[in-house]
Amino acid sequence: MPELPEVETIKRDLGELVVGARVEDVEIPSPVLVEHPSREDFVRRLRGARAAGARRRAKHLIVDLDSGDALVLQLKIGGQLLLVPPVKEPATALMLVLRLEGGRSLFLRDETGFTRARLLDAGELERRFEDLGPEPLGDEFRPGYLREKLGGRRARIKGLLLDQKVVAGVGNIYVDEALFDARIHPTRKANTLTEDEWTRLQAAVKENLRAGIEHRGTTFSLYRDVLGRKGHHQDHLKVFVQAGKPCPGGCGGKVVKEKVGGRATFLCPACQPEDGSGEAVRLEFG
Structure with a gap:
């Protein structure tokens, strides 16, 4: 299961390789991926938005959008977020495809099928994480x-x-x-x-x-x-x-x-x- 270091690595990759790109289209091959909002609203709100930033909270991967929404992914046991190209386009276990400007795509695949996605506004995002403890590499994880x-x-x-x-x-x-x-x-x-x-x-x-x-x-x-x-x-x-x-x-x-x-x-x-x-x-x- 991806823990903090694995999600942090993916977050940093997204910041370097994907932030700034616009989402031109959205495909959701998996019927269980999206937990919030409805599948239709998820596609509508993602399409045309630009990735404004990438961050992590606990084991959650967060892509901030210029619309004010945030795409939140829980990679659970086997979630993989792959940039195509340069990665060869995967053909199996697909859960989400984000078609980006410039001919690139982000493929989310998971052989276990447990990865989940939410598209949250600022208030929903705050409530989602309000019960989490401090980040162990942050200032709140103070001595003692x-x-x-x-x-x-x-x-x-x-x-x-x-x-x-x-x-x-x-x-x-x-x-x-x-x-x-x-x-x-x-x-x-x-x-x-x-x-x-x-x-x-x-x-x-x-x-x-x-x-x-x-x-x-x-x-x-x-x-x-x-x-x-x-x-x-x-x-x-x-x-x-x-x-x-x-x-x-x-x-x-x-x-x-x-x-x-x-x-x-x-x-x-x-x-x-x-x-x-x-x-x-x-x-x-x-």
Whole structure:
């Protein structure tokens, strides 16, 4: 599933390659794509509008239009937004086609069919995002935020970090990586974390998201950028999908896979003791 780094990469591509272009025509091959407004209004309001900007909120991709509307896409598990040309025109799993001036097109395809689109005015957009937590790379994610927000909670720390009302845009991949770097077991209750652990965890969340953006996202199967390229952060993951491999922390143990809150979870039991005891040696990973 595209998380913050993957959506941020697509947003930056759109800003460079698509912003400024006018939408000449709209095709909607998928009957389930558009959630708001009606299919007819969606086409009418998009056709003739110009892309004025691109941004991201949590895992939502937003294309601002010169009409004042915003096209909001949730790429869910397998959504791909591809610019044709230079990408070869896809023929399968199409959900939306935006014909742009100059002979180019944006193709939205999704083999899973879960991607959804909305066309919202300014008021609708504000209401859509009003319950989301702060952006983890923004100023509101200030030092001490996680401790202040979660320090009294008895719930498991992994589930709390995945809650988009707590912090926006962070998903399974980057939570597991951050918890490993902070040496915190995913099932630890938030109210058992120490001041030092909160500090390490908040820093690890930011560090891992920044690394994911630098590497243009993580591709296991479906994720692609606007030019159809895979990300390469998968080559830098320390524990996620690394079950059975030696722990990169040098503890001599191995990465294991568990299920936490119904989610596949990867960790090193030696570096991330379940009871919070002990202090593993912190290493800097490239």
